[in-house]
Amino acid sequence: MSMKTIPHRLYLTEDQIPKQWYNLRADMKEQPEPIINPATGKPAAVEDLYPVFCKELAKQEMDANTRYIDIPEEILDMYKIYRPSPICRAYQLEKALGTPAKIYYKFEGNNTSGSHKLNSAIAQAYYAKEEGLKTLTTETGAGQWGTALSEACSYFGIDLSVYMVKVSFQQKPFRKAIMETFGGHVMASPSDTTNVGRAILKEDPNNFGSLGCAISEAVEKAVTTDGCKYVLGSVLNQVLLHQSIIGLEAKKAMEILGEYPDIIIGCAGGGSNLGGLIAPFMQDKLTGKANPKIIAVEPASCPSLTRGKYAYDYCDTGKITPMAKMYTLGCTFKPSSNHSGGLRYHGMSPIISKLYHDGYLDAIAVEQTKVFEAAVLFAKNETILPAPESAHAILGAVEEALKCKETGEEKTILFGLTGTGFFDMTAYTAYNEGTMTDYIPTDEELKKGFDALPKIPGFQE
Numbered sequence: 001m002s003m004k005t006i007p008h009r010l011y012l013t014e015d016q017i018p019k020q021w022y023n024l025r026a027d028m029k030e031q032p033e034p035i036i037n038p039a040t041g042k043p044a045a046v047e048d049l050y051p052v053f054c055k056e057l058a059k060q061e062m063d064a065n066t067r068y069i070d071i072p073e074e075i076l077d078m079y080k081i082y083r084p085s086p087i088c089r090a091y092q093l094e095k096a097l098g099t100p101a102k103i104y105y106k107f108e109g110n111n112t113s114g115s116h117k118l119n120s121a122i123a124q125a126y127y128a129k130e131e132g133l134k135t136l137t138t139e140t141g142a143g144q145w146g147t148a149l150s151e152a153c154s155y156f157g158i159d160l161s162v163y164m165v166k167v168s169f170q171q172k173p174f175r176k177a178i179m180e181t182f183g184g185h186v187m188a189s190p191s192d193t194t195n196v197g198r199a200i201l202k203e204d205p206n207n208f209g210s211l212g213c214a215i216s217e218a219v220e221k222a223v224t225t226d227g228c229k230y231v232l233g234s235v236l237n238q239v240l241l242h243q244s245i246i247g248l249e250a251k252k253a254m255e256i257l258g259e260y261p262d263i264i265i266g267c268a269g270g271g272s273n274l275g276g277l278i279a280p281f282m283q284d285k286l287t288g289k290a291n292p293k294i295i296a297v298e299p300a301s302c303p304s305l306t307r308g309k310y311a312y313d314y315c316d317t318g319k320i321t322p323m324a325k326m327y328t329l330g331c332t333f334k335p336s337s338n339h340s341g342g343l344r345y346h347g348m349s350p351i352i353s354k355l356y357h358d359g360y361l362d363a364i365a366v367e368q369t370k371v372f373e374a375a376v377l378f379a380k381n382e383t384i385l386p387a388p389e390s391a392h393a394i395l396g397a398v399e400e401a402l403k404c405k406e407t408g409e410e411k412t413i414l415f416g417l418t419g420t421g422f423f424d425m426t427a428y429t430a431y432n433e434g435t436m437t438d439y440i441p442t443d444e445e446l447k448k449g450f451d452a453l454p455k456i457p458g459f460q461e
């Protein structure tokens with residue numbers, strides 16, 4: 001297809017929505033290390049996950065072999081309400097940057113949750129319904145995941161409790177209102193409704209929360225409530241599996257346009273949008289068919305890939321979840337209250353961690369004022385107000401496009417625009433008024449988190 005015929009936005013047709021998710025682990029020559037059951041100190045069996053997760057999701061979590069997994073019809077029916085999502089050519093941004101690079105983005109913000117999170121929320125609520133569950137619990141950082149799950153739970157008739165990181169709860173009161181509109185019950189975390197929350201508040205009454213802490217509360221609530229299970233919006237293998245729909249659609253759309261990305265960029269919180277976007281391209285890389293450069297962009301205030309340790313750690317602050325080998329800042333690390341709630345997590349998906357460790361992807365850490373500068377540049381040129389999390393990927397793309405300007409290379413860049421920022425106006429106001437600050441943890445601060453990593457005889461001494 002000649003450049004002139006490439007549209008600003010390309011939507012696949014409804015029947016081109018992928019009918020299967022792609023399980024990246026099936027093509028990884030080396031697998032991520034097994035998760036460890038904290039009760040036994042040994043690799044967890046699928047049954048060990050049953051008290052916390054739905055059975056089908058526990059199975060998906062442990063399945064490293066099935067390459068393609070059928071998407072059930074009822075999930076596809078809900079996907080069709082808001083998918084396929086468009087692949088967009090950022091012509092105006094390219095012009096503003098004066099770059100010869102071609103910039104594409106896959107836009108996942110075109111649904112009420114405002115982000116990619118709905119892709120996995122639907123799957124997880126569906127499997128819970130199939131298992132006959134009446135209640136689910138979860139955590140939410142920025143609020144997108146809680147909103148997505150509230151939507152999915154209301155569609156499938158399931159009651160939902162959401163533990164929302166306190167700082168986001170305070171910054172974004174309307175997020176709570178949306179979740180409640182869909183029937184979700186929302187609590188600021190740390191809360192006084194769980195043992196973990198009460199213990200944290202006793203030590204630090206002004207604790208503004210973290211994803212790790214909210215996860216502990218939600219898991220505790222699930223294991224102490226009959227007929228209730230826990231679901232997580234990122235990090236886990238099952239979530240990356242569901243999010244592969246992003247990459248599968250993107251690859252198909254780029255094929256139609258006669259394009260293949262030289263560089264693929266995603267923001268990295270727990271790793272789910274990045275893992276989903278890159279999945280089929282990483283398959284090409286793992287199988288030697290192509291070699292795109294892949295870049296994870298994380299906040300300098302919570303730099304798990306770029307400054308973390310590749311080690312076994314708990315996925316939560318309260319140390320009640322299984323331990324995963326991942327890039328981590330330590331589950332006791334308290335991320336600063338920056339404006340990208342969805343990227344404020346101490347760890348990283350074990351799949352992304354392993355791929356990064358083995359050299360299949362790069363990572364950069366960026367400061368939030370620069371992120372907002374890129375966000376505003378993007379908004380003014382492309383007319384979409386990006387979520388602060390997504391703006392990390394925008395900044396990554398802008399930096400790569402400017403490198404092309406210097407070298408004159410016409411590279412094709414694809415980045416994930418995970419969501420919109422309509423609930424992030426406190427952050428945009430701080431940026432516009434010049435009061436936004438950048439926080440970068442010192443080595444000394446990080447050391448405290450590393451020193452507290454768990455010791456697991458035979459796995460991590």
Ligand SMILES: Cc1ncc(COP(=O)(O)O)c(C=O)c1O
Nearest residue numbers: 234269270271272273342389419
């Ligand atoms: C808009 C948006 N993008 C990205 C993320 C980061 O999550 P993940 O790394 O799992 O994709 C979040 C998480 O809340 C989010 O809300």
